[in-house]
Amino acid sequence: MTWRRIAVYYALSLILGGYYWAFEWRPNPDQPVRGNRPVARNRFLPIANNDVHEITLRRASAVIQCRRKGESWEIVTPPGTPVTSSAIVSLLENLTLEKDVQIVEQAVTDFTSYGLAQPYATLELKGSDSKPLATIALGNPNPTASAVYVRKDVSPQVALLGSSVRYSVELIFTTAGFSNN
DSSP: OOHHHHHHHHHHHHHHHHHIIIIIOOSSTTSOOTTOOOOEEEESOOSOGGGOOEEEEEETTEEEEEEEETTEEEEEESTTOOOOHHHHHHHHHHHHOSSEEEEEESSOSOOGGGTOSSOSEEEEEEOTTSOEEEEEEEEEEOTTSSEEEEEETTOSOEEEEEHHHHHHHHHHHHHTTOOOO
């Protein structure tokens, strides 16, 4: 190894060390990195699957109403719709899974950028006594298309749910014979 190569290695280590000290090093590692906000997480729907007895899906002028019948689901409106009970169960499980969801914004005033000002679809969940449990608005997919922006009831909070929620809704509307708008 030559002295010139050793000097280059020392220079590179000084440059990288300076970069780390200037941009990466934090005296208090518990504080978030500069410029980034901490990701908040919580349960999206704190209800159990069995608490939901009716689901109404709305998209543009299309409406599909589903009602629990024992352990399965039946489509009430429109009658004779060939949507399977497993499609409804899958949608419901994706909404009520007991895992934390990522909260994108705590207090949004303009929902346009998330696609929630005019949602792609709206889901109304009701209990056994037809008491409303929650209303969920589905918006646009996130930039990586791995999740969809959602809003619960009239909350100013925007969260991300997995893209399987939007896929399940699209599948139900397509199977029911509604075009994919």
